Every structure is written in C-alpha cells, then in structure tokens.
Amino acid sequence: MIDVTGEAAEDTAGTDATTAPVASEPTPTVDRRSLLRRPWAALLAVAGGGAVLAACDITSSPFRRSVHMVRRLTYGVTPATRIWFEAHGEAAWLDEQLDPARLNTSAVDSKLASFRSLSMTAPELLAAYPDTGSAAIAAGELRIAAVIRAVESPAQLFERMVEFWSDHFNVTAQGRVQQLLKIVEDRDVMRTHALGRFKDLLVADASSPAMLLYLDNYLSKVGAINENYARELLELHTLGHDNGYVYDDIVNTARLFTGWSIDSATQGGFLFRTANHDTGPITIMGWTRPSTGSGYDHGVDFLHWLAMRPQTAEHVCRKLAVRFVADDPDPALITAMTNAWLSNDSRIIPVLRAMVAHPAFNSAAGKKFNRPLDYIAQMLRALDARMSTSGSVTQYQAFGRVLSGLGQVPFSWPAPNGFPDTEPEWLSTGGLIARWNFVGDVLAGAYPTITFDGGTFRSGLDGRTAAEIYDRTAEALVLETMTDVGRSFLNTQTGWTDGYRPTAAEINAQLPVIGIAILASPDAQYR
Amino acid sequence: MTLTPTRRTFLKGSAVAAGAAAAVGTGGVTLSTLTNATPAGAATGTGRLVVVFLRGGQDHLSTVVPYTRPSYYAARPTIAIPANAVLDLDGEWGLHPAVPRLHSLYQAGRLGVVACVGNPAHDESHFGAQDLWEYGATSLTGVSQGWIARCLNATASPSDSVFRAITAADRVDLSLRGYSALGVGSIASFGLGGVSGRTTGLEPLLSHEYGGVAPVEVTGRRALDAIDELGAVTGSNANDPVKRAFADLATLFDRDLGVEVATINTYGWDTHANMGTATTGSMRDLLAGLDSYLADFQADLDARGVADVTTVVMTEFGRRYDQNGTGGLDHGNGMAMLVMGARVNGGHVYGTWEEPVVEHGARDVAATTDFRDVLGGLSAAVLGVSPTTIFPGHSYTPVGVVS
Numbered sequence: 001m002i003d004v005t006g007e008a009a010e011d012t013a014g015t016d017a018t019t020a021p022v023a024s025e026p027t028p029t030v031d032r033r034s035l036l037r038r039p040w041a042a043l044l045a046v047a048g049g050g051a052v053l054a055a056c057d058i059t060s061s062p063f064r065r066s067v068h069m070v071r072r073l074t075y076g077v078t079p080a081t082r083i084w085f086e087a088h089g090e091a092a093w094l095d096e097q098l099d100p101a102r103l104n105t106s107a108v109d110s111k112l113a114s115f116r117s118l119s120m121t122a123p124e125l126l127a128a129y130p131d132t133g134s135a136a137i138a139a140g141e142l143r144i145a146a147v148i149r150a151v152e153s154p155a156q157l158f159e160r161m162v163e164f165w166s167d168h169f170n171v172t173a174q175g176r177v178q179q180l181l182k183i184v185e186d187r188d189v190m191r192t193h194a195l196g197r198f199k200d201l202l203v204a205d206a207s208s209p210a211m212l213l214y215l216d217n218y219l220s221k222v223g224a225i226n227e228n229y230a231r232e233l234l235e236l237h238t239l240g241h242d243n244g245y246v247y248d249d250i251v252n253t254a255r256l257f258t259g260w261s262i263d264s265a266t267q268g269g270f271l272f273r274t275a276n277h278d279t280g281p282i283t284i285m286g287w288t289r290p291s292t293g294s295g296y297d298h299g300v301d302f303l304h305w306l307a308m309r310p311q312t313a314e315h316v317c318r319k320l321a322v323r324f325v326a327d328d329p330d331p332a333l334i335t336a337m338t339n340a341w342l343s344n345d346s347r348i349i350p351v352l353r354a355m356v357a358h359p360a361f362n363s364a365a366g367k368k369f370n371r372p373l374d375y376i377a378q379m380l381r382a383l384d385a386r387m388s389t390s391g392s393v394t395q396y397q398a399f400g401r402v403l404s405g406l407g408q409v410p411f412s413w414p415a416p417n418g419f420p421d422t423e424p425e426w427l428s429t430g431g432l433i434a435r436w437n438f439v440g441d442v443l444a445g446a447y448p449t450i451t452f453d454g455g456t457f458r459s460g461l462d463g464r465t466a467a468e469i470y471d472r473t474a475e476a477l478v479l480e481t482m483t484d485v486g487r488s489f490l491n492t493q494t495g496w497t498d499g500y501r502p503t504a505a506e507i508n509a510q511l512p513v514i515g516i517a518i519l520a521s522p523d524a525q526y527r
Numbered sequence: 528m529t530l531t532p533t534r535r536t537f538l539k540g541s542a543v544a545a546g547a548a549a550a551v552g553t554g555g556v557t558l559s560t561l562t563n564a565t566p567a568g569a570a571t572g573t574g575r576l577v578v579v580f581l582r583g584g585q586d587h588l589s590t591v592v593p594y595t596r597p598s599y600y601a602a603r604p605t606i607a608i609p610a611n612a613v614l615d616l617d618g619e620w621g622l623h624p625a626v627p628r629l630h631s632l633y634q635a636g637r638l639g640v641v642a643c644v645g646n647p648a649h650d651e652s653h654f655g656a657q658d659l660w661e662y663g664a665t666s667l668t669g670v671s672q673g674w675i676a677r678c679l680n681a682t683a684s685p686s687d688s689v690f691r692a693i694t695a696a697d698r699v700d701l702s703l704r705g706y707s708a709l710g711v712g713s714i715a716s717f718g719l720g721g722v723s724g725r726t727t728g729l730e731p732l733l734s735h736e737y738g739g740v741a742p743v744e745v746t747g748r749r750a751l752d753a754i755d756e757l758g759a760v761t762g763s764n765a766n767d768p769v770k771r772a773f774a775d776l777a778t779l780f781d782r783d784l785g786v787e788v789a790t791i792n793t794y795g796w797d798t799h800a801n802m803g804t805a806t807t808g809s810m811r812d813l814l815a816g817l818d819s820y821l822a823d824f825q826a827d828l829d830a831r832g833v834a835d836v837t838t839v840v841m842t843e844f845g846r847r848y849d850q851n852g853t854g855g856l857d858h859g860n861g862m863a864m865l866v867m868g869a870r871v872n873g874g875h876v877y878g879t880w881e882e883p884v885v886e887h888g889a890r891d892v893a894a895t896t897d898f899r900d901v902l903g904g905l906s907a908a909v910l911g912v913s914p915t916t917i918f919p920g921h922s923y924t925p926v927g928v929v930s
Binding site for chain 2: 215216219220221223224225226227228231235236241242246247248251369398402405406407414415416417420423424425426427428429430431432433434436437438440441444445446447489493513516517520521522525526
C-alpha cells in the first residue's frame with residue numbers, strides 16, 4: 001500500500017519460488033502529519049507487551065486507558081459514555097457491557113419496532129414479502145438496523161460481538177429466501193448467543209435455516225452429499241484453514257450432517273430428516289460417532305467436540321484479537337485468550353475479559369484501522385446523531401448506496417469468510433474518498449434520515465480563542481487536542497490566529513471546516 | 528496550499544492505442560474489420576492487461592466442455608452439457624451455449640482458451656486458493672507481493688501514472704498488493720463532494736492532512752492526485768455493478784491516464800447445488816452474464832479504438848469431475864482460462880486433456896498446465912517482464928496462448 005517505485009524485484013532464479021520471489025516491501029516510518037496530539041499513544045505503546053505493572057502505568061492515566069478501551073469495545077465514544085465511564089470506572093463499565101440485560105436499550109428497541117420484518121418468524125416473513133422486491137426492503141431494514149444499533153444502542157460491546165459473529169458465520173443476504181431467513185438468523189442465532197458459549201452458537205448456526213440454505217447443507221443426503229457446509233465448518237467456523245483435517249474429514253463431516261435440513265412445509269424452520277441421515281460409522285479426526293443417541297445428537301456432540309479443540313479456540317481467539325486489538329496480535333495475547341476459552345467451556349465473556357486484561361490489549365492504541373462501519377458509527381456517535389426509522393424507501397436506498405461506496409453494506413459480503421478486518425484489506429483510494437465525502441455530507445445535513453444537534457458541539461465556543469475552539473472541537477469529536485502544526489494549518493483555513501477571539505458568526509461559518517478537518521483526518525481513520 | 532503537480536504520464540499503451548485507432552478508424556468499427564487486426568506494431572510487452580477473477584471457483588467442464596469424452600457424461604448424469612448443444616471450438620472442446628458472443632470472438636481469432644490449468648499446491652479452500660493465485664505462488668510463506676504487483680514493480684519508475692494499476696472496486700485486489708494501486712469502485716463516485724456537492728476548501732484541507740509518509744496518508748494523497756487527473760470524466764450509471772465496472776474500465780483505458788493493468792471481479796461461481804442444465808439454471812445464468820460482460824467490454828474497447836488491451840479470465844480452482852448428490856459440484860482442481868483481445872493467439876484451445884484419477888478420495892479435472900506458465904506468458908507478452916522475474920525458481924514453459 002506504499003510507494004515502492006524503484007523496488008524492482010530481483011531475479012532470484014534458482015531459489016524456491018515459495019520463499020523468496022520478490023524484494024520485500026520497505027517499511028515506512030509511520031509518522032502521520034497529525035493535526036491531533038496523542039501524548040498517550042506513546043505511553044500505551046511502551047506499556048503494551050509489558051507485565052501487569054506496565055498496565056498500572058496506564059491506570060496512572062485512567063482517562064486515556066478509558067478512551068482506548070471504549071474505542072475498541074464500542075463503536076465510538078459518545079458524550080454520555082464518557083460521563084458514565086469516568087463516574088464509575090473501567091471495571092463497572094465492562095461488567096455492564098458484558099451483561100447487556102442490565103442496559104436500557106428501550107429507546108433503540110422501540111425505534112426499531114417500526115421495522116416490522118425484524119420481529120417476524122420465517123413463515124410470517126415468507127408470507128409478508130412474497131417477491132424479490134419486497135424481500136429486499138425487508139433485508140434493507142435489517143441492514144439499516146445494524147447501523148442504527150451500532151450508533152445508538154447502549155449495548156455496544158454486545159452489538160460489536162453480533163457483528164463479529166455475523167462475519168465469522170457469514171451468510172450473504174442475497175436472493176429472496178436467503179434474505180428473509182437471514183433476518184431470523186440475526187435475531188435467533190447471532191443476537192441470542194453473541195455473548196454466550198461458542199459451542200451453543202455453533203449448534204445454533206449449524207441448525208440455522210439461513211446457513212443451511214447458504215451452504216447447501218439442507219440438500220445433503222446419505223449417499224448424495226454436498227461438502228460445502230462441512231468444509232467451511234472446519235475451515236472457517238472452527239479449526240482454521242488446513243489446520244489438522246484432511247479431505248476425508250470433510251467428507252465424513254458432510255456425512256454426519258446429512259439430514260440437517262429445512263422444514264419444507266414453511267421453508268422456515270430447522271428439520272432433522274432422519275431418512276436422509278447417514279447412520280454409518282463415522283470417525284472425524286479424533287472424534288468417533290457414539291453408539292447411542294440419534295443422528296442429530298451425534299452432530300451436536302461433534303460440534304461440541306469441535307468447539308473445544310485447541311485449534312478452534314486459537315483460530316477464533318486470533319480473529320477476536322484482530323478485530324479488537326491489532327492486525328498482527330501478540331501471540332501471548334492469543335494464548336491467554338485461548339486458555340480462557342478452553343478453561344471456560346468456550347464461554348465468550350471470560351475470553352473477552354482475558355483480552356482486555358492482557359497488557360497487549362493496549363499495544364496498538366490508535367493504530368487499528370477502522371472498517372467503514374466503525375468509521376461512520378464512530379463519527380455519528382461523537383456527534384450524538386440519531387437515525388430515523390421512518391424515512392422513505394428512496395432515502396434508505398440512497399443511504400445504502402453510500403454504504404456500498406464505503407464498501408460495507410451489512411450482510412452483503414459475497415463469500416462465507418465475512419468482511420475482512422485488516423488495514424491492507426481496507427485502505428484504498430476509493431474507500432478514503434467515500435469516507436471524506438461522508439463526513440462532508442453528514443456535516444452538511446445531506447442525509448434526511450440522520451440528524452444531530454449541531455448545537456452540542458457548537459456550545460461553549462463563544463468568546464473563546466481560536467486555539468481553544470480548535471481544541472474543544474477536537475476534544476468533543478475525537479477526544480484529542482490539537483498539535484501546533486494543526487492549529488497553524490487551521491489558521492490558514494479560518495484566517496484566525498491562535499489568540500484571536502472570533503465572533504459568533506465567524507465561528508458558525510468556520511466550524512464545518514474545523515469539523516471536516518478533524519473527522520476526515522488520517523487520525524480519524526484509526527481507533 | 529497547492530496540490531502536488533499532477534503526474535500525467537503517457538505510458539506505454541496509449542500511443543499504440545492511438546495508432547490502432549487511426550488505422551481502423553474510430554467510427555464504424557465492426558467485429559469483422561477487427562478480426563484480423565492483429566495489434567500491428569505492438570512489440571512484445573507493450574500492452575495493457577485486464578484480469579477478471581471469477582470468485583467462488585468456476586466449473587471448467589460446464590464452461591469449456593469436453594463433449595467428446597464419455598467419462599464426462601458418466602460423471603455428470605444431470606448437469607453435463609449435451610454434445611449437441613455445445614458451441615464447438617476444435618472438435619474436442621466446446622463452449623456452453625450461453626456464451627455465443629465469446630464463441631464468435633473465438634471464431635474471429637480474438638479469444639483463446641487454456642484448458643486444464645491448475646496450481647500444483649491444489650488448495651481446495653476458496654480463500655487459500657485465491658490467495659495463492661493472486662500471490663502467484665504455491666505457498667504463502669515469505670511472499671509479500673501479488674503477482675501483478677511484482678510485474679509492475681519490476682518496471683516501475685518515478686514517473687509512473689497514479690492510474691497505472693487499478694482494481695475496479697474500492698478494495699484493491701491481493702494480486703496488486705505491494706504496488707500502489709488505485710481502488711476505483713466507480714468513476715461516478717470517484718471525486719470530492721458526495722451527495723451534498725460541498726467541495727469548497729476540501730481539497731487543500733485534505734491535501735495538507737494527507738501529506739506524510741504513513742500508508743494512509745500516501746493513499747489519501749494518491750486519491751487526491753487521481754481525482755485531479757481524472758477531471759470531469761463521466762462514469763457509467765449502470766445498476767449492475769459488474770457491468771458498470773467494466774464500462775468504467777473501458778473509459779479509463781480510453782483516456783490518456785496511463786492505465787496499464789486493471790483487475791475486476793465477479794462473484795457467485797461457488798456452484799455446489801442445483802446448477803441446472805444447458806438451457807436453464809444458475810450455471811447458465813452465470814455464464815450468460817459473463818458472456819455479456821466480456822463481449823460488451825471488448826466491443827466497447829473496439830468502438831473506442833483501444834486495441835492494446837488483453838483480458839484474461841481466471842478463478843481460484845475448477846470444480847470436481849463428478850457431480851455431487853445435490854446437482855452441483857464441490858471444490859476441485861483444473862480450470863479453464865480465457866484470454867481475449869490484443870495479444871492472444873486466439874481461435875485455439877491450449878492445454879492437455881487427461882482422464883481424471885481418484886486423488887485424495889475424489890476425482891478432479893486433471894490440471895496439466897501450471898498456472899504460472901499462463902501468468903508468465905501474460906507477464907512477458909503483455910507487460911514485458913520476464914516470467915523468471917515473477918516466478919523465480921519455476922521452470923517456465925510457454926503455453927502459446929499469448930505472444
């Protein structure tokens with residue numbers, strides 16, 4: 001992703017093509033010309049990877065630890081989050097986030113009640129949305145709801161985990177029936193098990209009609225198998241690519257899941273078709289089919305066994321660490337999380353606690369590149385924006401095109417592996433342009449379904465110096481302060497000097513420029 | 528605050544395009560007039576390349592059909608393409624009836640086929656196999672750049688156009704990882720202003736902020752440079768994103784922007800179930816779409832007089848030889864590659880047929896041509912980079928589909 005002009009690949013003929021094909025990329029000095037000052041980033045970087053005592057250094061700067069933690073575990077810091085966090089502290093905040101039943105989500109819940117599809121059963125959905133056009137509208141409600149929940153729900157870590165599992169067990173919402181079944185799956189699988197045990201989530205997903213349809217398992221019968229689900233179960237959902245299984249294991253896994261199907265009476269429910277199930281002896285890696293119980297029970301038994309494989313724990317924990325901590329997470333962090341998984345029967349909460357408690361959690365503060373949804377939610381939360389559920393179809397379609405341009409329409413990733421997660425995957429010219437335009441459009445009020453009270457971050461600026469206005473705005477929007485270079489540059493845009501006290505009219509005129517400068521900056525692409 | 532001076536460069540390709548346009552004229556170009564219009568004057572390695580990646584694993588034998596092979600019909604009792612339905616290529620292979628326009632291009636010598644291509648690594652994971660293809664490798668160990676990036680880096684210069692390499696999507700493909708490629712999801716949205724149209728002051732502001740050397744800043748600066756160079760080019764507004772992306776690519780190749788390589792993707796080829804027949808079903812629909820995307824793109828280039836573009840079509844793996852229990856095909860090995868346009872030695876099927884054998888418990892289409900021999904040929908003939916540079920350690924054997 002960097003300029004490598006002049007870095008001609010050397011002709012290394014005779015060496016193994018697999019090990020030395022090209023000159024490696026030069027490593028750039030990461031020296032962003034920041035508008036924003038991050039005195040705490042260096043502190044956290046030093047602390048990262050150290051012992052527990054190093055983490056105590058962070059607690060000497062509790063505000064910055066809190067900013068980092070909230071940025072990573074939520075979709076961004078709102079004014080209310082800050083007040084709450086600072087009043088109650090890290091431990092209480094995390095306890096609450098890990099127990100979302102304690103959080104009052106009634107405001108966002110009642111708002112989303114107007115998206116009727118979200119509460120329907122599969123038969124109701126299939127009856128209510130009889131054609132592709134109407135099904136797309138229902139799926140549109142699910143997609144917009146994901147954005148609204150990211151921006152507005154108090155159950156932030158819960159919503160982040162729902163998104164994580166939606167990627168991990170990706171089902172592309174495409175085609176009428178699959179779109180409608182995805183609505184059910186989101187509610188009954190992802191949202192039901194997001195902070196529970198992985199083994200329960202795995203069983204729920206395996207018997208989810210959306211997944212059964214997406215990876216074709218609903219058709220698979222004894223003597224006439226389909227390998228699609230079995231392969232992705234081992235490769236993506238549990239063990240990891242090529243991680244301890246061979247082709248025979250895929251075939252035998254497919255045999256074990258023959259009969260896991262969809263009830264054709266409604267097309268909407270799970271049905272174990274005994275007649276389609278392969279009842280022969282099955283051995284998959286170290287697992288052997290039990291001699292008692294039903295074929296369905298055996299599938300559940302195998303899923304529970306898979307969930308507790310060290311490879312599974314390591315694979316999923318690594319993905320969690322990439323999502324929440326760093327593109328290239330510290331192996332010690334993965335080990336700590338994997339141990340928590342294996343000693344807690346694949347419960348997710350102890351894994352997340354182990355992650356947050358590990359010193360490496362702090363190591364990449366401010367360096368994790370935001371995915372598009374992270375970016376827009378972070379910005380809308382900073383603005384304390386509200387998203388309407390009563391817009392027109394046309395307005396939501398227009399917003400959908402914006403999400404498409406940004407590259408992340410929820411539930412639209414076209415392959416079973418889910419949206420990617422690292423900076424090289426997401427950093428691109430077109431992506432940055434879409435982000436910049438989004439900032440300009442939101443601040444210009446260009447989206448009728450997104451509103452925010454500009455007065456919130458306008459207030460308190462009258463009578464202040466230019467330098468104070470810049471700092472207060474940066475503080476309000478991204479919890480940073482301005483560097484000297486940043487102030488100097490903004491002065492060239494506003495025509496002010498650091499000590500100048502602009503009039504109310506001048507502030508009104510220049511605040512959008514200051515806002516864009518902050519929200520479209522390189523720093524704002526990271527969390 | 529001023530922007531960096533734009534780096535408008537006339538790269539190789541644009542002069543050839545202009546010459547070809549002058550030779551055949553930009554008006555009234557028909558397929559037949561171009562049929563024999565070999566890219567005269569275009570020496571080896573002066574072309575431009577489009578890489579089309581069919582994500583999901585396109586089935587070889589439904590696309591390029593071995594219609595004389597009894598074992599093929601025995602292996603696929605319900606989904607084989609009947610011999611009397613195929614569009615014959617050479618008496619041994621035929622195309623699916625849903626791709627008549629590609630067949631016409633083949634007959635006109637403008638499209639070639641390489642049958643039975645594979646990666647010796649034989650990874651049957653989508654994601655493992657795609658990574659290996661895009662890195663042009665048999666193992667990911669120690670590999671840090673995509674195969675196209677290696678080609679471009681081998682001939683890079685400080686005057687390279689910011690448009691030299693493009694992915695027709697906002698996310699840049701892995702094959703270009705390691706080169707500063709542009710992601711252009713659509714021309715229509717590749718500019719400042721968004722839906723509000725607010726641009727005042729935005730460019731100098733961003734230009735200042737994205738002025739450093741961190742990857743995000745370098746990328747941002749390239750975005751601003753590209754916007755500046757692109758100017759007021761009108762992009763496609765087609766609803767179908769693939770159709771739109773191909774149309775935008777033709778526009779970009781037509782401009783003097785220095786475009787040398789573009790990558791583009793289509794999805795949905797993971798046909799595990801209910802593939803249908805020669806006349807109906809998902810495979811027919813996928814191929815009909817591909818026929819129209821590719822033939823429209825070539826016709827668009829022809830109409831613009833752009834005669835130096837070679838297009839190659841690939842996928843991560845072919846599918847099983849035998850159909851599965853659900854009217855589809857699980858992941859396999861040998862694939863068919865299509866090559867179209869300027870540098871192709873078209874009208875011929877390359878590659879060698881071998882009857883499938885049971886391997887790892889299943890029968891795959893035997894891969895008899897190493898994918899590096901096809902990519903290496905493109906590298907040499909189109910981009911002017913030696914295959915041994917791109918695939919060190921691989922003993923390169925020309926396939927002959929391009930020259």
